[in-house]
Every structure is written in structure tokens, then in C-alpha cells.
Amino acid sequence: MVAVSSWGRLKSSEHNVLEFSDRSQIQNLLKSNFPGVAHGMGRSYGDVCLNSNGNLWFTRGLDRFISFDSKTGKLICEAGVLLKDIQQMMVPKGWILPVTPGTQLATVGGAIANDVHGKNHHVLGTFGNHINKIKLVRTNGDIIECGPTLFPEFFSATVGGFGMTGVITEVEIQLRPVAGPWLNTEIIPYNDLDEFFNLADASEQEWEHTVSWIDCLSKKGRGIFMRGNHTDLNLGDIPNKSQLTVPFTPPVSLVNKLSLKPFNMFYYYLNKCHKSNTLSHYESFFYPLDNLQGWNKMYGPRGFYQYQCVIPREFGRDAILEMLNQITLSGDGSFLAVLKTFGDFKSVGMMSFPQSGVTLALDFPNKGNYSLRFFERLDAVVKEATGRIYIAKDARMSRDMFESGYPRLNEFLKYRDSGISSEFSRRLIGS
């Protein structure tokens, strides 16, 4: 048994780990080792990648490329390949992942299973929008190949299907051409939510990437808006920057009432005075936190919760304001708070998170019941505004919240592999 935890580090529990390294063997291995669930880099925050005291199928050893067509940008690879492996190898060849989340230390399989999104959702949708084909191995030994036109229902269930439809073993991804590793970026401070929405709307046409950091301790919702476009200016590649590592888990969370206010104030004014027009390397623009290895340890031994929701646009402003209000009332707060608008892209997955509207992501040190009660208050706001909570980040939402947020659940369950079970599935779909 091996102790495994997810990115939120809320708990560490024993798992019977089975490592996949030879893709031709998975079918055989699965037959005698279910129920269980696939686990890539464990970068999801809650419990979709956990199965305490049960089987966990490590896919990280499935890290081989299979083929690449340099004319069309079609890449076929195993599911345990890291987004980082793809970026580092492909950017010098003039190709890049069309959609990437805020870390490149995730596997391709995990990116599909959670149908991750990036800063360019309004232009290119989610990760799943760029997948041509998925090879799934089911615990009964069936192998299913699916894509947007090949068994499309299976495909739609698998993208964003948090690993429930089978083990993703091979994937065909459509990369997009890119001139080089650099982006033109702008940083613009905003004073309140109205300014944020104006900036987001004004940037939608001209800017591919938009995101913002929000000071969740400010009542009106001030923050820093960032936008970027790929540029063909080529400054060459920069050498690898030195990586910092959080060396140990501090006894208490470093993100707390004392540190948060000065942190947020400092960050806001630092960026406010910052030069607003710069060239950024894609690694520092897309993945700023990857440079601080093990940043999740900052929240101390009890770990932390991520709370990410999406709210339809018409209720967005009021709901976000109410959530900020709740945060102020609770006296708690979040440093890595992200506010971003989603475009009108229809997600391919039945259980995909992104939908048209505005998404807010917050992190909170785990304070046990106190945190859980606080999240229920946020839930009430989200539910009232007909929003939903991101499965990949969740470790605590109620069944009611889950079912109201994901109306295609019953349709999705038809494609589930009954030999797959995770802590998340037991918590929210009963088995």
C-alpha cells in the first residue's frame, strides 16, 4: 500500500497502486485489478483521483509519443504524457497545445478526464475541443476508440467524465501552429467588478488569452486583469529558470488572516505600478505557479480547498459580489483568486465544467467544519444563480449541488464502466 494524496492535500490515504508502463498490457492488468480509478499526476484538488484502501492505476509510465505529423499538427501519444513534455518538444517545432490549464505538470489523460480550460476559452474552448480520438480500455477488457464523430456519445461521456468511462490509454490531439514561445501581454488594474466585465468584453475580440487576479478581500472586487496574444517576435528561447521548492510543510498554513491582507495589498500595488506592456514567455504567462514546486504545501498539514464555480453571465456580477461579501463576513480569504469570463463555446463533455458565463476560483486553508459551513453559504449563491462547481477541484459538494449543476448526469451514467470507482464517485453517484 502506498500513501497518496491529491493536490489539495486534505488527506493522505493508503492505496494499492498498480503502475502502467506498457500500453499493450493494460487490458490484462485491469481485468484482475478492479474496481479502481486512473491517477495521473494527482493535480486535481479533491477526490476524483483518489480511491482510499482500493486500487489506483498510475498512468504516469504511459509517457510515450506514438506519432506526429509535422504538416497537420496531429499528435498521437499515450495518456500519461505530460503537457509539459508536449510543450517543450513542440514549441520549437512551431506547434503548441491549443488549450492549456494553469499547470503543465498534468497528464494528457487527466486533462481530458477533467476537460480542463485555459485563458483562451472564449476563442478555443476546452481541452476536449481539440481531441480527435481517445482509446479507452474498460475493466471488462473492451477497447473503445471514440472521437467527435466516432461513437460520439462515448466521447462526450469521456471528456470531462472524471475517469469513469474507462482508462484513457492513447489520445490524438490537434495542436495549433505558433510562431514561437513569446506572447505580447498587458497588465491592467481594475477597481471594481464593472470595470472587470468591461475589460473582459473589450478584450474578447482582440485578445486570445484573458484572465484576472481578484483581491477577494476588497468589497467591490478590485483586481489585476491580464491579457495576451501569441507573437511572431522571436527572442529565442530563454534558458530554464531556476525552480524554487517549498522545502517542507509548515506546521500552520502560511496563507492566513495575518498574511493575507498585506499579501493581497502588496500584489495589487506591485502590479498596479508595473509596466503594463511586456513580452512574456509562454511558461511564465501560462504556468506562473509551476516555478514554485510544491506550493500546495504552503497551506500547512491540513491542506486546502479550492472552490471554483461558474455563473451564467446575467447573474454573474451580483453573484460574485455576494460571494465576495460572504468571504468578507467569514473573515477568511484567498490569495490565489482567479476571475475569468468563459465564451459561448459549447463544451463537448456531458460533464464538462465550462459554460458561458464567469468563473471564480478561490483557495482556502482547510479549517474543518468551519470551512465546510462557509462553502455551503457560497453554494447557496451559486445554486441560486444557476451555476455549477468544478468537479476537478471539489472534495465536499453535496449531491443536490452536484445534480443541479450537472443536468446531463443520468445520460452520462449510461456510459460508466462499473469496474471504476473513486472517492468522488462514491460520494456523489453512490458507487
Next chain:
Amino acid sequence: MEEIKKRIMIIGATSLMAEHCARIWVKDSPVDLTLVGRSTQKLEQVAEDLKVRSPHSNFNILQTDFIDPIAIRALIDKFFEIGTVDIVLIAHGSLPDQNACQDNLVDCHRELLVNGVSPVLFAEACAFHMQQSDYGRLVVIGSVAGDRGRKSNYIYGAAKGLVTRYVQGLQHRLADTNVKVTLVKPGPTDTPMTAHLKSKNQKLASVQDVAKLIVDAVDRGESTVYAPRKWGLIMMIIRHLPTIVFNKMNI
């Protein structure tokens, strides 16, 4: 003019350590790489991956028997006949279950052959050609387990000890030639071979780091390298522990 590609052969190319060395070699510049292993299917998976990483490299795969000296000789002779060889990496091995080896001499015999005799036969076949051409780098993967016999894995340790002593002799023989022979002694590394160690919560080195040390050691022509390097110190202490202390330890 097309640049001349380095000719590299990897024996045991489906081992994770070898595969990661190959990834580093093809990243630097296109190479002419021959992958030797037992399973053609697995070799093909490795070659496909490397081909994507380095479309301008050449890849050949060869399937062979790892125990048969005649087959080994034929394979190596043929490879050296075609042209100059820059690097040969001998990386195959398996980590046996010590208790099974104690209980069953068939297991014991097989493990001694695979981990000890076989790498020596490959190395000896290469040494002949490298000495003749007075050129080439030979790198053999040994193990920290070969430094001192321990009750928890001395069959494996004995086989790797054989490799250590063999390389020492070969280095002596080739000392005044341009051939460099490198012995790498990895500590416990995170590979499928050590999956069972993880459950004991042992801290394992990453295979990427170990591969990088191997490639750097070959570049520099170092004679013995511990990977990660801290194992050099740890093993020096273990080698020098008095028997009376050592025998009381449960390692």
C-alpha cells in the same frame, strides 16, 4: 552536407533508465540508434516515441537472446562491422525476489545470468571491437547492491558485484587506449523494477535524474559514477562498516 550521426547501441533498451538516456541523446542532436531488447513490441513502442522526439534520427530495433554467448557475439560483431560505434550502453537487468532465489535455484541461476553474466558477455564482445579501433565509449549499469552483500538482496548484489569487478578489469586492460569504460551504480530508482519498494515508502531517485547522470558520465568518460551521487558516500560508509556492526543491521 549531412552531419555524421553518432552511432549508439542500447542493450536492454526497454528498461526505463535506458529509455530516458535515449531521450536525452536524441534531444541533443540526431543520432543513429540501435535498440536491443527481448520484446519487439516493446522496442517498437520505444522507437516510435524517440522518432517523434527526433524525426531526423535513425532507429533500428534488434531482438535477441540475452543469455546465449554465440548470439551475443554475432549481434555485436555485425553491429561493429557496419561502421564506427560511438557509444554502447548495457542497461538490462531485473531485480529479483531474494527469497525466491534462496528457495529455488532455477530462479537464482536465471537472475545471476541475467544480471551478471549477460552484461559481461555483451561488454566483452564490444571491448574486442573498441580496442581494435581504439575508439568508443562503453557504459555498463551496475548497482550500489554490488558494493557489499546484504541479506535482503545478495543474489542480485553478487551478480552486480561480478559486473563491478569485470569493469574494473576491463578499465585496466583499456587504460592506455582511447576507449572509455564507465560503470554506473544507481541507487534505488523509481522504475517498474522497483515498484514494490515504493510501498515501503522508500525515497526513490527519479529516472530522469539518473539518466542525466549517466549521459553526463559518458560524455566525460568517467570510470565509476554513483547515481544520484550521494550514494557514493553512503556506500563508502557501508563498505567500511566493521562486520560486527554490519551483521547486526537489518538491511
